[in-house]
Amino acid sequence: MVSAVSSLERGAFREAIAAIVGQAGVVADPAAMAPYLTDWRGRYRGAAELVVRPASTEEVAQVVKCCARERVAIVPQGGNTGLCGGSVPLAEDVSSGRQIVLSLSRMNRIRELDAENNTITVEAGCVLASIQAAARGANRLFPLSLGAEGSCQIGGNLSTNAGGEAVLRYGNCRDLVLGLEVVLPDGRVWDGLRALRKDNTGYDLKQLFIGAEGTLGVITAAVLKLFPLPTATATALLGIESPSQAVELLSELRATMGDRVVSFELMSRLALALVLKHIPGTSDPLSQPYPWYLLVELSDSGASEALNARLLQALEEALERGRVRDAVLAQSEAQREALWRLRDSMAEAQKKEGVSLKHDVSVPVSRVPQFIEEASRALEEAFPGVRIVAFGHIGDGNIHYNVSMADPQMNARFVQEPEPVNRIVYDSVARLGGSISAEHGLGQLKRKVIQRYKSALELELMRAIKRTLDPHNLMNPGKVV
């Protein structure tokens, strides 16, 4: 597929694309293209002939058809907030040929909201927060919630099977989908936009495209599930002794509260300390430091007072039993936001502190304590003085596990060689039956390393699926498989 392309060919291709999407839909100026070619953390810089911004499914289909004919590869892109380089093209020197970025951002209509069916039909370019808002406007909840919700787009959320902060209660993005519309690699449109809770008429094709990071087709629209909008929320920050205590407490709290438990977030003292150090306006809500913290949120119908009272009682019992060392319950929305700010500023605080080697891993919930202990011990042995910032969605067994050196100069060298660190962390994850990418996907970043941790048979099956749907390897090449 490597070919020398004359500017005439490129020019003719550009004209063909412009004839489909109009001049407004084509970005060819290098400066205007730049934001589409770099991921938001600035680690990947790719090359592309054009950025194409179609405004409808039909335009996407025509563009894909044109690319298929010309054997031009396509990198679908939503809000470009991914963490593994999945939504930016490969750099010129590793790319195997011609490629475009296909931005879905102009396809941002909410096509339908059916409150009685608890569904919303949205186009791929809808920003996640706008879908949440539309649902709220109809007295419904769209529960997918994550740090980038103000800029990420649902097409990207679907393509990476996004997780976030309400998975414990509502599941991953995959669990929130009833139907999809997909432009296939040959440009045909698969209309799977069904709004059905039950449909057992053959293979559930939509599952193939969810989490495929754009390697099997372009998701252009989706039917998403809505839920009753909770009217009560109760939020608390807990100081605890260890991750083991967190797991025990989760079990107890779910036994008494059932599925009111929506979020259950673990933070190490170091993780919190970095937030307190770097994020203005934050303060420690507890009177003294504790080794670990939990941010717990419940939601329910009915009144917040009743829910708060129940949570208070549960926490008092947990304090008595020694499960919790201290706790503070949010008494107002402002206090709730202040607690969540501690959690949501984790990434920013760590960025300000300096570069680190990040790992988005999961293990069975019951094994999180063992993972944290084993990985930390092995790292400290291999890299004396290593600094570990661990936090994440312990309710889902999903830990963000970031490793650095406190000394800036040592750290600069340390982060240049991620492999030995990754090896220790991922090997520990694998021994415990975990995943080396819990919610961020593979993208470019983990496409190679996954080959160590996935069976040859599973990789073979993935490649067979890829070949079946995308025989010319034109959909987001160099990602995932």
Next chain:
Amino acid sequence: MVSAVSSLERGAFREAIAAIVGQAGVVADPAAMAPYLTDWRGRYRGAAELVVRPASTEEVAQVVKCCARERVAIVPQGGNTGLCGGSVPLAEDVSSGRQIVLSLSRMNRIRELDAENNTITVEAGCVLASIQAAARGANRLFPLSLGAEGSCQIGGNLSTNAGGEAVLRYGNCRDLVLGLEVVLPDGRVWDGLRALRKDNTGYDLKQLFIGAEGTLGVITAAVLKLFPLPTATATALLGIESPSQAVELLSELRATMGDRVVSFELMSRLALALVLKHIPGTSDPLSQPYPWYLLVELSDSGASEALNARLLQALEEALERGRVRDAVLAQSEAQREALWRLRDSMAEAQKKEGVSLKHDVSVPVSRVPQFIEEASRALEEAFPGVRIVAFGHIGDGNIHYNVSMADPQMNARFVQEPEPVNRIVYDSVARLGGSISAEHGLGQLKRKVIQRYKSALELELMRAIKRTLDPHNLMNPGKVV
């Protein structure tokens, strides 16, 4: 693949299989084989060389390998409680060659229960009720619940993506799976038994096998999600005016009760009347007949008294607003069971009344009233005097819609020609964006008719997946695709 097979060949094959599973694992006597060759409603009678009953994944793998080598087709079978003939082999005259029934019933171990991770790892032959019981024993809920739970096996539930009576709250079988172990059509074992809430490392292969009715491989084990065990239940039977009222009430009840609403079952007066007529010991809990009924069940943590009080208040408000005409709340477990018996005896009562043409359909919840009205009007026009028994999981948009003639002689002729009736029902479903098989699958029964209602492109994609995984068409041939 049609071939005349000498008895020697058959004998050698049988010996090879017996060498793998032992004589205890081979059923070759026609009388002993008979139950495996007929579905429980007695509509399908198939032919097979052998019934093979392996006791381990390794034995399944060896059997499948042997069959692949000999080009012998395999019909995987669980509890054989399916309604579409998916788990029995094709009859000799339509079968294209040699085939065996592969019964998973000896693989019935619960391999692991991890309460802190809220997961249970089970083999395919576990009877659903035994999994529910094991979960309860650990103070957890496995929420899949359906009429056949005392005899259906989880491998079949997974292969048909079973629905049932708690889908509104907990989702279909697909939503309850974290990992699978599958023997592929070539006999290799794919170990996807992950117990992770989050894992985004490539295509989610398990989704292919769930709901595939054994046409892509043999599910041998699964990791299933468990939930907090509810301690409170509240159950009521409501007399209402119309399906529209049911949909409105569902919306209102979920707004005030949130996800405590677990079951929301609609029954027509005629459906109830047949139960009262044919099922001994049943009686109408309401003082007079109503056109439609709802069976509503809530569950929660905490005490049943509190939940009953909330449901009572909600029902009183609904009575005041005219949403409900009458209601009775179960005051004891015995009363609750009596109410559920009305719902659960629907199939049996109708069987006693006589044969009918059954349809397991779904539409968006908001369109159920329109479907019931449109289909009934069209049927009454085409078949004056037709009798329609409608009931089902209206909370999921899933209606069991059964059609017959009251007069037995007329009915005998009527059910001989299902196509014109099916056409009217399914066309109406299709116009409303629905599914012609909500929870029963396609099996043999709907394999042809689905071609009218699924796009050519979707059928093509399904066939491409089938060819990729099972190039010799050995896995449950003649089903689904």
